Amino acid sequence: MTEIYYFMIIGYLILSWFPNARGSFVGGLLSKLVEPYLAPFRKIIPSIGFIDLSPIVALIALKFVVMGIFAVLDFIVGLF
Numbered sequence: 001m002t003e004i005y006y007f008m009i010i011g012y013l014i015l016s017w018f019p020n021a022r023g024s025f026v027g028g029l030l031s032k033l034v035e036p037y038l039a040p041f042r043k044i045i046p047s048i049g050f051i052d053l054s055p056i057v058a059l060i061a062l063k064f065v066v067m068g069i070f071a072v073l074d075f076i077v078g079l080f
Contacts, residue, residue, distance in 0.1 A: 002066050006059060009034050013055050037062075 012030040015021040022031060041054035041061070 002062065005062070009055055009059060
């Protein structure tokens with residue numbers, strides 16, 4: 001399930017390369033799903049010129065959260 005969200009974020013970033021692509025139906029849908037997650041990272045991490053590094057940090061953070069959840073679940077299952 002998280003892989004789908006990774007691809008949604010990457011697709012949203014790719015749409016930023018094309019003019020008016022984020023204004024399309026797909027761009028609007030991805031914006032509603034991805035932007036709430038990316039917004040806190042954009043507040044913390046400044047852009048370097050035209051390059052926005054916050055999505056990269058957001059993807060890494062999402063990966064760490066998923067790994068942490070799996071580690072906790074593995075620990076809990078290992079207790080039984």
